[in-house]
Amino acid sequence: MKDPANPTSRTPEDDRLRRRIGPTIRDVARMANVSIGTVSKALNNNGSLKAETRERVIAVANALGFRPNSLAQSLHRRHSFTVGLISNDSFGRFTMPIAEGLEACLADRQIAVFMCNATDDPERERQHVEQLLGKRVDGMVITARRADRRPGLDGALRGLPVIYVFSQSDDPEAVCLLPDDEGGARMAVEHLIGLGRQRIAHITGPERFEAVRLRRDGYRQALTAAGLAEGEGYYLSGDWSEKWGYDAAARLFAHGREPPDALFCGNDQIARGAADALRERGIAVPEDVAIVGFDNWNVMTEASRPPLTSVDLNLRALGREAGRRLIAMIDGTPMRGVSRLPCTLVIRESCGAKTDTLTGTEDYA
Amino acid sequence: MKDPANPTSRTPEDDRLRRRIGPTIRDVARMANVSIGTVSKALNNNGSLKAETRERVIAVANALGFRPNSLAQSLHRRHSFTVGLISNDSFGRFTMPIAEGLEACLADRQIAVFMCNATDDPERERQHVEQLLGKRVDGMVITARRADRRPGLDGALRGLPVIYVFSQSDDPEAVCLLPDDEGGARMAVEHLIGLGRQRIAHITGPERFEAVRLRRDGYRQALTAAGLAEGEGYYLSGDWSEKWGYDAAARLFAHGREPPDALFCGNDQIARGAADALRERGIAVPEDVAIVGFDNWNVMTEASRPPLTSVDLNLRALGREAGRRLIAMIDGTPMRGVSRLPCTLVIRESCGAKTDTLTGTEDYA
DNA sequence: ATGAAAGCGCTAACAC
DNA sequence: GTGTTAGCGCTTTCAT
Numbered sequence: 011m012k013d014p015a016n017p018t019s020r021t022p023e024d025d026r027l028r029r030r031i032g033p034t035i036r037d038v039a040r041m042a043n044v045s046i047g048t049v050s051k052a053l054n055n056n057g058s059l060k061a062e063t064r065e066r067v068i069a070v071a072n073a074l075g076f077r078p079n080s081l082a083q084s085l086h087r088r089h090s091f092t093v094g095l096i097s098n099d100s101f102g103r104f105t106m107p108i109a110e111g112l113e114a115c116l117a118d119r120q121i122a123v124f125m126c127n128a129t130d131d132p133e134r135e136r137q138h139v140e141q142l143l144g145k146r147v148d149g150m151v152i153t154a155r156r157a158d159r160r161p162g163l164d165g166a167l168r169g170l171p172v173i174y175v176f177s178q179s180d181d182p183e184a185v186c187l188l189p190d191d192e193g194g195a196r197m198a199v200e201h202l203i204g205l206g207r208q209r210i211a212h213i214t215g216p217e218r219f220e221a222v223r224l225r226r227d228g229y230r231q232a233l234t235a236a237g238l239a240e241g242e243g244y245y246l247s248g249d250w251s252e253k254w255g256y257d258a259a260a261r262l263f264a265h266g267r268e269p270p271d272a273l274f275c276g277n278d279q280i281a282r283g284a285a286d287a288l289r290e291r292g293i294a295v296p297e298d299v300a301i302v303g304f305d306n307w308n309v310m311t312e313a314s315r316p317p318l319t320s321v322d323l324n325l326r327a328l329g330r331e332a333g334r335r336l337i338a339m340i341d342g343t344p345m346r347g348v349s350r351l352p353c354t355l356v357i358r359e360s361c362g363a364k365t366d367t368l369t370g371t372e373d374y375a
Numbered sequence: 376m377k378d379p380a381n382p383t384s385r386t387p388e389d390d391r392l393r394r395r396i397g398p399t400i401r402d403v404a405r406m407a408n409v410s411i412g413t414v415s416k417a418l419n420n421n422g423s424l425k426a427e428t429r430e431r432v433i434a435v436a437n438a439l440g441f442r443p444n445s446l447a448q449s450l451h452r453r454h455s456f457t458v459g460l461i462s463n464d465s466f467g468r469f470t471m472p473i474a475e476g477l478e479a480c481l482a483d484r485q486i487a488v489f490m491c492n493a494t495d496d497p498e499r500e501r502q503h504v505e506q507l508l509g510k511r512v513d514g515m516v517i518t519a520r521r522a523d524r525r526p527g528l529d530g531a532l533r534g535l536p537v538i539y540v541f542s543q544s545d546d547p548e549a550v551c552l553l554p555d556d557e558g559g560a561r562m563a564v565e566h567l568i569g570l571g572r573q574r575i576a577h578i579t580g581p582e583r584f585e586a587v588r589l590r591r592d593g594y595r596q597a598l599t600a601a602g603l604a605e606g607e608g609y610y611l612s613g614d615w616s617e618k619w620g621y622d623a624a625a626r627l628f629a630h631g632r633e634p635p636d637a638l639f640c641g642n643d644q645i646a647r648g649a650a651d652a653l654r655e656r657g658i659a660v661p662e663d664v665a666i667v668g669f670d671n672w673n674v675m676t677e678a679s680r681p682p683l684t685s686v687d688l689n690l691r692a693l694g695r696e697a698g699r700r701l702i703a704m705i706d707g708t709p710m711r712g713v714s715r716l717p718c719t720l721v722i723r724e725s726c727g728a729k730t731d732t733l734t735g736t737e738d739y740a
Numbered sequence: 741a742t743g744a745a746a747g748c749g750c751t752a753a754c755a756c
Numbered sequence: 757g758t759g760t761t762a763g764c765g766c767t768t769t770c771a772t
Binding site for chain 2: 766
């Protein structure tokens, strides 16, 4: 009673047999009156098959709603087409865009991403790694808040491709991808200098963040290159809050001291706090004082008065590039060491230049 | 030459054989001088086995660094111990805590989460669903921005457990989990009334958001229940920005009209904008006007002057509960319909009450 | 060009 | 108690 020309006529028991797993390759073979091997060739478009057969098999498969079991496939193929993403930033503001870029890149290659949150709990991280290895992921991405380096987890990984994004391993061989904080800071300060500013202060976050130290270095490099001196007390390290930006600005513009004509801030919250402080003192931004922030977090840059010029870390691009590199590693390309991707300066009203977007040059460190 | 008492002595060719896949259950069986079946029983702690054998096998497995291939296991077991999370909010501010709660809950049950971003692109979503089905996920979580309901994707899913979190399907049978916006708003306004406020205005977001309509309803219910009237022009719908909060507050406190003595705001950005507007007008918060926000987004609540009392949507709890329910569904418990989880009122300085946290009662709708 | 059959790494039913 | 074996759903030789 089987009618191979009309593959939709599945027998009732077939439906019952598959619990709810759907048809298997066997069912397709039966309905199309070919062998299992032939179906495999047809669907994977390899081997040599008569065009007519191939098409017929594919038609049957579609009619049946056949969906190959990726788990069974992975048992043979070299890859599982999954990777793990382990975050120690509890899916925070920085992890998000990275994950997004990564996912977008990998989805194009049909690779799925396991999202694991370890939040700096080593035991939890160990469990996740264990689980991911059990699931035979093809690679792993580690991301984190960037206070400092972390021990590599290379012990158990026996050569599995691993890439650290927005975080660093203490293993110098490890593949790490980071934004070029130093270059971003340099670009921001050069821009201020190009606008004629001479007395540029830097209000920033806690020095235990490597990013803080790098941005400070970039700031100083730009000053030095332009022959400008760093005013006394012009470098202010505090926490990452608006309040600190507000207080630090107040300090810079207090009593007799000669005030800065520009503020380069370690993040947008600090910048916004500073902008508030200046406004309340009747100091005009950008006319009297130009401000540049860091992170280009639009919740801050756009709510600030005036809207903030800010350095964008290009985290989405960082995630995408991480995906590309991980794929390359999975494909066998050897990689090692730290790379930094350029930042972008997004110009808004707070620095007195025409709205624009400037991208730093790639750093091949 | 095999020494079962010293299982670490693997033969060199064994290492070579496993490409980099690590030892298989076969290797463990060989080294422990037992059958494959016995190893399986020992490791999965089922069947009946002499304690000594069990322990010995486990010791060998550990020594070999054996890690069962979860993919192969899933071929037999009823489940793959993976679920898919499809987000249409591009991993945004609301998706994050939900994902975190979900992941935490599922990780406890050894279930891994595939993160997929569809960002309202139906084609991309279809591809993701396809991929997840191919990977034989045990269930699926759909989350989204909450402008409105979305078509269920139940066609292809043949009974796979699906739960919508922070989003709704147009299928009335679908399992949906949402915060109780109405109850949260009611709680906020009741709190203001309890503090003696009588003229309470509501500045909120765009009405196309169901959340806006629900919060408005809660606001009105609380007023009505207390026998208070809604002042004319006291309900102001705009966008979700600080600027709108600022402008709306300015409008409410303009010219001759009798001003409100409290503002209930649709989100924290609006509330912060309003607080700024009042401060600039010399209106004291909370003395003259109390303010309550919504979302409890600490970036906003804590940077606001004064810090904002705000309704917390308890998104992390929502994610965890979604995990619990999905597990229940996977375990066979039938579920259907929409549930809403209570919000929490987090009291800070902007409303003039003692710092505190109040939780709404569960809504068994 | 197609079919048959040997596994991938594991579980589970059934022998002994 | 432990070993044997038949698969899970698929890919991939190797015959034909």
